[in-house]
Amino acid sequence: MQKLHSRPATRMDELRSSLRRAWDSDLAWSYRHSPMAILASFTTLLILVLALLAPWVAPQNAFDPGAIRLEDGFLEPMERSAATGMLYVLGTDSQGRDVLSAILYGSRVSLLVGFAAVGFSMVLGVTLGLISGFVGGRTDAIIMRVADVQLSFPAILIALLVFGVGRGLIPPSKHEEMAIGVLIVAIGLSHWAQYARTVRGSTMVEKGREYVQAARVMGRPSFAIMREHVLPNVIGPVLVIATINLALAIIEEATLSFLGVGVPPTQPSLGTLIRVGQQFLFSGEWWILFFPSLALIILALAVNLLGDWMRDALNPRLK
Amino acid sequence: MVAYILRSVAQAILVLLAVGLIAFSMFRFVGDPVANMVGQEASQADRRELAERLGLNDPILIQFGRFVGDVARGDFGVSYRHGRKVSDLLMERLPATVELAVLSALLATVVGIILGVYTAIRRDGLLSHLIMTTSLVGVSLPTFLIGIGLIYLFAVELRWLPSFGRGQTVKIGWWTTGLLTESGRKSLIMPVVTLAFYQLTLIMRLVRAQMLETLRTDYIRFARARGLPERRIHFKHALRNTLIPVVTIAGLQLGSVIAFAIVTESVFQWPGLGALFVQAVQFVDIPVMAAYLLFVAVVFVVVNLVVDLLYFVLDPRLRTGRALAVR
Numbered sequence: 001m002q003k004l005h006s007r008p009a010t011r012m013d014e015l016r017s018s019l020r021r022a023w024d025s026d027l028a029w030s031y032r033h034s035p036m037a038i039l040a041s042f043t044t045l046l047i048l049v050l051a052l053l054a055p056w057v058a059p060q061n062a063f064d065p066g067a068i069r070l071e072d073g074f075l076e077p078m079e080r081s082a083a084t085g086m087l088y089v090l091g092t093d094s095q096g097r098d099v100l101s102a103i104l105y106g107s108r109v110s111l112l113v114g115f116a117a118v119g120f121s122m123v124l125g126v127t128l129g130l131i132s133g134f135v136g137g138r139t140d141a142i143i144m145r146v147a148d149v150q151l152s153f154p155a156i157l158i159a160l161l162v163f164g165v166g167r168g169l170i171p172p173s174k175h176e177e178m179a180i181g182v183l184i185v186a187i188g189l190s191h192w193a194q195y196a197r198t199v200r201g202s203t204m205v206e207k208g209r210e211y212v213q214a215a216r217v218m219g220r221p222s223f224a225i226m227r228e229h230v231l232p233n234v235i236g237p238v239l240v241i242a243t244i245n246l247a248l249a250i251i252e253e254a255t256l257s258f259l260g261v262g263v264p265p266t267q268p269s270l271g272t273l274i275r276v277g278q279q280f281l282f283s284g285e286w287w288i289l290f291f292p293s294l295a296l297i298i299l300a301l302a303v304n305l306l307g308d309w310m311r312d313a314l315n316p317r318l319k
Numbered sequence: 320m321v322a323y324i325l326r327s328v329a330q331a332i333l334v335l336l337a338v339g340l341i342a343f344s345m346f347r348f349v350g351d352p353v354a355n356m357v358g359q360e361a362s363q364a365d366r367r368e369l370a371e372r373l374g375l376n377d378p379i380l381i382q383f384g385r386f387v388g389d390v391a392r393g394d395f396g397v398s399y400r401h402g403r404k405v406s407d408l409l410m411e412r413l414p415a416t417v418e419l420a421v422l423s424a425l426l427a428t429v430v431g432i433i434l435g436v437y438t439a440i441r442r443d444g445l446l447s448h449l450i451m452t453t454s455l456v457g458v459s460l461p462t463f464l465i466g467i468g469l470i471y472l473f474a475v476e477l478r479w480l481p482s483f484g485r486g487q488t489v490k491i492g493w494w495t496t497g498l499l500t501e502s503g504r505k506s507l508i509m510p511v512v513t514l515a516f517y518q519l520t521l522i523m524r525l526v527r528a529q530m531l532e533t534l535r536t537d538y539i540r541f542a543r544a545r546g547l548p549e550r551r552i553h554f555k556h557a558l559r560n561t562l563i564p565v566v567t568i569a570g571l572q573l574g575s576v577i578a579f580a581i582v583t584e585s586v587f588q589w590p591g592l593g594a595l596f597v598q599a600v601q602f603v604d605i606p607v608m609a610a611y612l613l614f615v616a617v618v619f620v621v622v623n624l625v626v627d628l629l630y631f632v633l634d635p636r637l638r639t640g641r642a643l644a645v646r
Binding site for chain 1: 337349460467581600
């Protein structure tokens with residue numbers, strides 16, 4: 001603290017110069033010249049903030065059965081409640097739940113599962129990739145064979161299988177509360193192979209570099225070399241894959257929930273809302289299905305475009 | 320070449336055994352098979368007797384061997400939920416899925432190639448840009464939303480097409496087909512389009528990229544210099560060389576056809592294998608899940624083998640290269 005106060009000017013200069021450098025970097029340049037990326041990032045940010053602040057922004061607590069008035073069911077968009085005079089901007093569903101609040105709370109669940117699943121598959125894939133590339137030999141062969149098999153099977157199939165097995169292992173009384181956890185593991189397990197492959201490739205390159213040999217000569221244990229020396233040098237492409245996979249994970253969660261094997265209806269995600277809304281497709285209550293679908297489309301598109309832009313900007317070869 | 324084929328077959332068998340092991344472990348270790356088969360009021364002695372009869376007390380390796388033997392004879396056990404033989408359930412639903420998948424693959428390939436060639440030749444045309452943008456948006460949308468959108472438009476608003484089921488089917492031997500009745504054909508349209516959409520965009524982009532690459536090569540330039548008509552250059556010279564990688568990659572993509580079939584079948588309540596699998600996951604019906612997993616694995620392995628062999632047939636350069644390497 002003392003030091004910080006004694007040299008405030010230099011700290012500020014440092015900060016300013018690093019900001020300047022960030023502003024001048026290729027990535028920032030590409031961002032400034034891509035209206036699509038700017039739009040996509042702001043949309044994503046907006047949805048993120050709205051989802052995070054759902055308990056304060058939403059007109060109603062969508063997960064609380066006590067806050068929902070059954071007699072307000074099937075109100076059209078912009079209609080007011082006869083009893084309380086509350087305005088339902090996007091209408092209500094069959095239970096009288098405010099569709100706007102349901103969407104805000106629902107995107108929270110969707111984003112939570114998406115981020116957690118990506119984080120899980122990233123940690124798993126990067127760890128296995130590091131080990132595979134660094135240790136080599138039979139370990140490498142086994143891990144990569146498993147990754148090969150996994151990559152040739154569609155992710156949604158693997159997620160469904162893991163989900164089914166997970167349900168079989170957990171006692172039925174705990175299904176509801178564990179559903180989100182099982183879902184995260186299922187989606188995460190269906191995407192790790194890509195990270196493992198990428199990290200393995202770059203680890204094998206880094207392994208031969210002088211700094212790794214130096215660390216070895218100094219007697220650092222293999223695990224420490226992997227984590228402290230190799231990892232920072234192979235993490236770049238991983239972040240790009242993670243951004244692209246975030247869109248995939250969100251869509252996968254929505255699909256699983258739509259199929260009725262995802263989160264329980266008491267804590268609906270966007271996919272669950274669409275599943276519920278589909279029942280009213282023929283009876284004319286279009287808003288119950290339309291607005292959650294629209295929210296999912298915007299979210300998926302924004303994250304997808306952001307991922308695409310990042311991939312092209314950071315690594316033109318991948319295009 | 321023979322050695323190469325033998326190696327692929329050996330690898331295929333290895334993959335099948337590995338998947339079989341996973342299926343077997345699901346069977347044996349997820350939940351209690353005995354509890355799933357007898358009722359709540361069964362006595363301890365009954366349970367022990369059933370466990371003995373099912374061979375659950377034998378060494379694991381012997382159990383696995385028996386499982387492989389059963390599966391090879393087409394016996395996947397009895398569904399916990401339906402109380403019927405899994406093999407019967409699969410056979411009943413196979414025709415619906417095969418009809419759906421084959422028609423979608425056909426549609427995706429034909430339209431995908433046509434659009435791919437078109438967007439490559441008219442690279443800067445307005446229509447090309449429109450097609451490319453639509454494909455970009457379409458790829459990032461979840462399949463089930465496309466299905467719902469189609470249902471809304473054609474079943475709810477226009478009332479042209481039925482929104483669910485297979486319509487009337489005709490039985491030919493044990494195979495059921497919806498192709499011979501009008502309602503059957505009408506019911507096929509939306510599921511087929513939904514399922515084909517993703518494949519279609521993929522094949523289209525692939526053909527476009529390959530075509531653009533091919534159009535830059537020397538032999539195309541020479542063909543132009545010779546004064547050949549554009550149409551002939553595009554379709555006879557360029558397209559042919561474009562198709563080789565497209566065929567193989569399209570073949571390998573069959574996996575995603577199966578995956579999207581799961582979703583598509585659920586949206587349209589199509590009585591196929593995918594919908595059966597989703598129900599099995601919901602109700603933790605392990606025998607059905609295991610059987611479906613094995614079914615998918617077999618499809619995969621066979622397709623991979625065929626694609627491997629197709630490579631030799633389609634590309635003469637590979638044949639000689641391999642032959643030299645083997646010798």
